[in-house]
Amino acid sequence: MHIIAPIQHGLILLMSVTLKQLAGTLGLSPTTVSRALNGFPEVNDATRKRVREAAERANYRPNTRAKSLATGRAQAIGHVIPVSTSHEIVNPVFADFIAGAGETYSRAGYEMVLRVVPDADEAQAYRDLIARGAVDGVMVHGPRQQDSRVALLGELEVPFMFHGRTSNIDQPYSWLDINNQRSFRRAAQFLIDLGHRRIALVNGLEEMDFANRRRNGYLEALEHAGIAVDPALMRQAEMTEPYGYRALIEMRKLPDPPTAFMASSMIVAYGLRRGLSDLGLKLGRDVSIITHDDDLSYLPNDGDVPMFTATKSSVREAGRRAASMLLRLVEAPASAPLTELMETSLVVGASTGPAVPQESG
Amino acid sequence: MHIIAPIQHGLILLMSVTLKQLAGTLGLSPTTVSRALNGFPEVNDATRKRVREAAERANYRPNTRAKSLATGRAQAIGHVIPVSTSHEIVNPVFADFIAGAGETYSRAGYEMVLRVVPDADEAQAYRDLIARGAVDGVMVHGPRQQDSRVALLGELEVPFMFHGRTSNIDQPYSWLDINNQRSFRRAAQFLIDLGHRRIALVNGLEEMDFANRRRNGYLEALEHAGIAVDPALMRQAEMTEPYGYRALIEMRKLPDPPTAFMASSMIVAYGLRRGLSDLGLKLGRDVSIITHDDDLSYLPNDGDVPMFTATKSSVREAGRRAASMLLRLVEAPASAPLTELMETSLVVGASTGPAVPQESG
DNA sequence: TGAGGCATCCAAAGCGGTTTGGAAATGATT
DNA sequence: AATCATTTCCAAACCGCTTTGGATGCCTCA
Numbered sequence A, B: 001m002h003i004i005a006p007i008q009h010g011l012i013l014l015m016s017v018t019l020k021q022l023a024g025t026l027g028l029s030p031t032t033v034s035r036a037l038n039g040f041p042e043v044n045d046a047t048r049k050r051v052r053e054a055a056e057r058a059n060y061r062p063n064t065r066a067k068s069l070a071t072g073r074a075q076a077i078g079h080v081i082p083v084s085t086s087h088e089i090v091n092p093v094f095a096d097f098i099a100g101a102g103e104t105y106s107r108a109g110y111e112m113v114l115r116v117v118p119d120a121d122e123a124q125a126y127r128d129l130i131a132r133g134a135v136d137g138v139m140v141h142g143p144r145q146q147d148s149r150v151a152l153l154g155e156l157e158v159p160f161m162f163h164g165r166t167s168n169i170d171q172p173y174s175w176l177d178i179n180n181q182r183s184f185r186r187a188a189q190f191l192i193d194l195g196h197r198r199i200a201l202v203n204g205l206e207e208m209d210f211a212n213r214r215r216n217g218y219l220e221a222l223e224h225a226g227i228a229v230d231p232a233l234m235r236q237a238e239m240t241e242p243y244g245y246r247a248l249i250e251m252r253k254l255p256d257p258p259t260a261f262m263a264s265s266m267i268v269a270y271g272l273r274r275g276l277s278d279l280g281l282k283l284g285r286d287v288s289i290i291t292h293d294d295d296l297s298y299l300p301n302d303g304d305v306p307m308f309t310a311t312k313s314s315v316r317e318a319g320r321r322a323a324s325m326l327l328r329l330v331e332a333p334a335s336a337p338l339t340e341l342m343e344t345s346l347v348v349g350a351s352t353g354p355a356v357p358q359e360s361g
Numbered sequence C: 001t002g003a004g005g006c007a008t009c010c011a012a013a014g015c016g017g018t019t020t021g022g023a024a025a026t027g028a029t030t
Numbered sequence D: 001a002a003t004c005a006t007t008t009c010c011a012a013a014c015c016g017c018t019t020t021g022g023a024t025g026c027c028t029c030a
Helices: A019-026 A030-037 A045-058 A064-071 A092-108 A119-131 A149-155 A180-193 A209-224 A241-252 A266-278 A315-331 B019-026 B030-037 B045-058 B064-071 B092-108 B119-131 B149-155 B180-193 B209-224 B241-252 B266-278 B315-331
Strands: A002-006 A012-016 A076-083 A111-118 A137-140 A160-163 A175-178 A199-203 A234-236 A260-263 A288-293 A309-312 A339-342 A345-347 B002-006 B012-016 B076-083 B111-118 B137-140 B160-163 B175-178 B199-203 B234-236 B260-263 B288-293 B309-312 B339-342 B345-347
Touching: A019 A030, A019 A045, A030 A045, A064 B064, A076 A092, A076 A119, A076 A315, A076 B092, A092 A111, A092 A315, A092 B076, A092 B092, A092 B111, A111 A119, A111 B092, A119 A137, A119 A149, A137 A149, A137 A315, A149 A160, A160 A315, A175 A180, A175 A315, A180 A199, A180 A209, A180 A260, A180 A288, A180 A309, A180 A345, A199 A209, A199 A241, A209 A234, A241 A260, A241 A266, A260 A266, A266 A288, A266 B266, A315 A339, B019 B030, B019 B045, B030 B045, B076 B092, B076 B119, B076 B315, B092 B111, B092 B315, B111 B119, B119 B137, B119 B149, B137 B149, B137 B315, B149 B160, B160 B315, B175 B180, B175 B315, B180 B199, B180 B209, B180 B260, B180 B288, B180 B309, B180 B345, B199 B209, B199 B241, B209 B234, B241 B260, B241 B266, B260 B266, B266 B288, B315 B339
Parallel strands: A076 A111, A076 A137, A137 A160, A160 A175, A175 A339, A199 A234, A199 A260, A260 A288, A288 A309, B076 B111, B076 B137, B137 B160, B160 B175, B175 B339, B199 B234, B199 B260, B260 B288, B288 B309
Antiparallel strands: A002 A012, A111 B111, A309 A345, B002 B012, B309 B345
C-alpha cells in the first residue's frame, strides 16, 4: 500500500501510509488514531477496533523518525566496531555477540545501528552518534586494560554497557564479562592436578583486558602450586591458527618443553593441535590442551566427549544478556551501574590427560 | 555541551544543542544557520564562517531524525540477518562482509541498521523496516538457490542489493557475487591437470546459491575431462571443522578413495587437513586440497607459500563494493540493476601436488 | 531619480508523529 | 431540570530540521 507523494523540491518519493491519511480515510483525527493504536484508554473500544483493523489492512507502521522526534527516544542502540588499520583483524566473536544482542533488540522493538570506523576515529564516532541523537545507548566492544571509553561515555552522559571490563578504573560503569581470571586459574589448576608443571599460555593480545585477566588467573594457579613462571612459555598475539601452530612447534623445541598448553580461543587451539600432530604427538596423551571456547556455532566442540577440554561460555548468550541490561539502563537511567560476571564451565574433553615424563632435551 | 530540557510529560532529557539554540546565540534565524552549514550560496562568507565556528565550538550536530524527517531520506541502510532456529549457524563471513560494507557507509555518512531475526520473520522484517521508513535501501545476505526475496523487495519498491545471486529468477535485480562456478571449475581443472581423477567436493549446504554454483563448476570440469561423477565423493553440509574431518576420514575409506579434495571454506579445509594428518598422510604429497578462501582476517592463508592452494576472494572487499553499489542505487534509483561478478584468484600453495597412484583397497 | 538586480537574511510551512488542553455528548445525580 | 462527572473525540502545539517564498537594503544603470 503505497501512494505517490510529490515533495517539496519536485522529487517524487514513494511513501507509506501516514497517520494522517489513515485518520482521513477513517473520518477520525490523527490524535484519536494515534491513541487507539498506542493503547490509550480514552478511546472507544469499537473505534479502537475499527482503527486497528484499518491500520492492519493498510499495513500502517508509524514512521520511526517522526515517532522518535516526537518522543525524544531513538529506539535504537549503537555499536561501534573499530577496525584497526594496524592489525586488520575483525574479531570473530563480534558476529556471535552481535547476533545475540540483535535478538534481544528485535524482540524489544529497538533497532541496532552499527558503525564501523578506523580505530583512530572511534571516540569521534561515539560523540557523533550521540550528538545526532541517533541512539539511546551504546554497547562497547573489545575493552582494553586501560580504556578511555569509560570516561568518554560517562562524559557524554549516555547509557552504555561494556562487553568485558577494563582495569585501573575507579569510576563505576556497567559491564557484562565472563570470569576470565577464575576460568583460567581453574583450567591451570586442572592441568596441575593432572601432574603438569610445564604449562604454556598461548594468549590473545595483552592490551585486551580479557587476555590480561586470563594471564592473571594462570599466574595465580602456578604460584599457588609453587611452580616457577617461565616467560618462554607465555605468548600473546592476535589469535589465528598459524599463531597457535608456531607457538606449539617453537615451545616444544625448548630444552624443557611444556606438557600442556592453554589457548585463548578455539582457532588457536586448532593451530596447537596441528603442531602436535606434525610432531607426531598425540593430543591428550603426550600433550594436553585446554582452550577457551566461546561456543561459536561454526566452531563446535561438543559430542559425547568434546574434542577439547575447554572453559566454555556462549558469547551469543552474553550478547543477549548484555543487550537486555543495556535496555534496562536505557529505560531507567537511574538504575545506575549494572554488572554481571558470568562463570564459564569447565568441559572435560579428549584433549587433556595426565602429564607424562619428558625425556630431557 | 548539553542543556537540560524539560519535555512534555515531565521527563528530564539530556539534549544536545539544537539548530534553533545555535541560531539564537548567534542572533540569526534557523534558516540562515541551516544554509550556512549546508553550504548554500545565499549566505555571506563572513556569516558562514561565524556560524561554522560557533557550531564547531558547541559541537553541534544536526539531529538525524529531524533531518531525515525533513528531507525524507533516512540516510541509513538495512541489513537483515536471519538466524535460523533449525541450524543455529551464524555465518562467519557475515562479520567481514559487514565490516567492509560498514566502512563504506561510514565514509558516505550513512548509518547501518542491523536486524537479527528468526528466519521465519525475515520477510516481515524487511516489510517493517521499509514501512517505518527506517532505511533507504537494504542489503540481502545469504541468497538461496530459489529466493523469494527478490520478488518481495521488488514489490516493496526499495533499492536493494544481493550479496550473491539466486537462480531461477528472470526478474532483473542488483547483485554482487564472486564467480563461484568458474572458480571451482578452474580449481577442479587444476587438480585434473595434476593428474587427479578422484576428486571430492566438500561443499556448503546446497540450498545456498553459492554452493550450487560451485558444484556446477566442479561438475563441468569433471565432464570436460571425461571423468565420471561419483556421488560418494560429493557432500554438502554446514561448513564446520568436524564436518571436514569426517568427510575426509570417511571418503578415504572408500574402495577407490579421492586423491584430492575441494573445500568450500577454510574451516572445512582445516578439518580435512586434520583428517589427513590422523591418517598419516601428507598434505600436498599424498593428498591434495584446494579450498575457497574468503580472506577472513583471523584465518590467514598467506606467506611465501600459502598453506592451502585456494580460490581466493576477499569478502570484506565484496562488502565495500556491494555497499557502494547500493548507495549508488539509493541515490539514483533509476540506475536500474547494477551487477558485478568478481573473479577469484587461484593462489597456489603447499596443499596441492601431482596425483600419486593409490594402492587399490 | 527610479527601476531592476543582487546579496543577505528571515518567517512560516512542512516532514509524521505525540501530547496538551479543551469541547461535545452522554449519563448519572440531585 | 439543572449540575456535574465521564466518555470520547479533536485542534493545535511541538519535536528539530529543511525549504519555499518573500523582505530588506544596497548597488548599478538608464
